[in-house]
Amino acid sequence: MSRPSPDHHTPAAPAASSGRPRLSIPGSGLAKGLAVTLRTMTRKTVTQQYPDAQPELPPRTRGVIGLFEENCTVCMLCARECPDWCIYIDSHKETVPPAAPGGRERSRNVLDRFAIDFSLCMYCGICIEVCPFDALFWSPEFEYAETDIHELTHERDKLREWMWTVPAPPALDPAAEEPKEIAAARKTAEKLAAAARAESTEPESTGPLSTRPESTGPQSTGPKSTGPESTGPEGGDA
Numbered sequence: 358m359s360r361p362s363p364d365h366h367t368p369a370a371p372a373a374s375s376g377r378p379r380l381s382i383p384g385s386g387l388a389k390g391l392a393v394t395l396r397t398m399t400r401k402t403v404t405q406q407y408p409d410a411q412p413e414l415p416p417r418t419r420g421v422i423g424l425f426e427e428n429c430t431v432c433m434l435c436a437r438e439c440p441d442w443c444i445y446i447d448s449h450k451e452t453v454p455p456a457a458p459g460g461r462e463r464s465r466n467v468l469d470r471f472a473i474d475f476s477l478c479m480y481c482g483i484c485i486e487v488c489p490f491d492a493l494f495w496s497p498e499f500e501y502a503e504t505d506i507h508e509l510t511h512e513r514d515k516l517r518e519w520m521w522t523v524p525a526p527p528a529l530d531p532a533a534e535e536p537k538e539i540a541a542a543r544k545t546a547e548k549l550a551a552a553a554r555a556e557s558t559e560p561e562s563t564g565p566l567s568t569r570p571e572s573t574g575p576q577s578t579g580p581k582s583t584g585p586e587s588t589g590p591e592g593g594d595a
Contacts (some may be wrong), residue, residue, distance in 0.1 A: 362489035371386040416524050418497040419480045423520035424471055424513055435484035435493060443477035445470065445510075446485060471513040476506050494523045 404413055415421075431448040447470035453463045485493045496519045503509050529536075 392511045409467055414497045414499075416527070417495065418499075419482065419495050420499040421475070421495075421511075421519050422473055422478075422485065422516065423464075423493050423494045423496045423523050425494065425520055426471070426513060427442060427584045428490045430470050430472065430490055430492075432489065434487050434489065437481050438487045440481065440483065441477045441479055443474040445472040451454040471516065472510055473516065474510040475501070476576070494520065495516070496520070496522045497524065499510055503587035541560065 415445075431446060433446060436444040436446050446468070448466045448468050450464050451467050453465055483497065485495060498519050501509075501511075538561055
């Protein structure tokens with residue numbers, strides 16, 4: 358018969374509970390629930406009566422996507438990067454005449470269709486992040502529910518309407534550097550203003566009235582002391 362090893366420990370017997378078992382009062386859970394209800398009844402309600410009261414949404418709320426059509430160059434980058442393939446773009450090419458005589462003609466893409474299927478959109482914002490020309494923006498608009506799933510595909514006209522609900526960007530830091538886009542636009546505007554001022558002042562300095570000499574008239578060039586009355590003898594023929 359084998360002896361137990363010294364490291365072997367036998368499980369200890371459970372200690373006998375001392376005291377009486379806890380008694381539950383019937384209806385105690387209901388009383389606790391009613392106590393919570395009575396405490397919350399005295400507090401001010403925070404429920405917003407929608408749609409009478411519109412909710413105050415954060416400025417970066419992802420509601421819908423607005424399209425600024427003037428900035429779109431039909432580069433197709435947003436449609437290629439969309440993980441759900443919910444952006445549909447159609448375009449055609451047009452030939453642009455040269456800006457200066459002797460220049461070359463250029464071709465540009467013209468947008469025909471820009472649509473987003475919001476029944477497939479996952480609101481990831483990748484299309485907005487990858488757009489190199491800032492043509493897509495988040496709008497906090499959220500009231501666009503439809504009874505038919507096919508009506509959730511919105512064309513560029515509807516996306517353009519949502520563009521006017523896009524909130525203004527936050528103010529820049531006063532000590533921050535001026536953005537390159539704003540600096541380039543400001544320089545261009547200053548050059549155009551200077552050219553306009555030069556064109557408006559040019560006719561005044563080169564007009565026929567200002568360049569006409571006043572001292573070259575026929576009256577000022579004739580000799581005053583060579584007339585017949587001044588050259589005759591004082592006694593005359595009398």
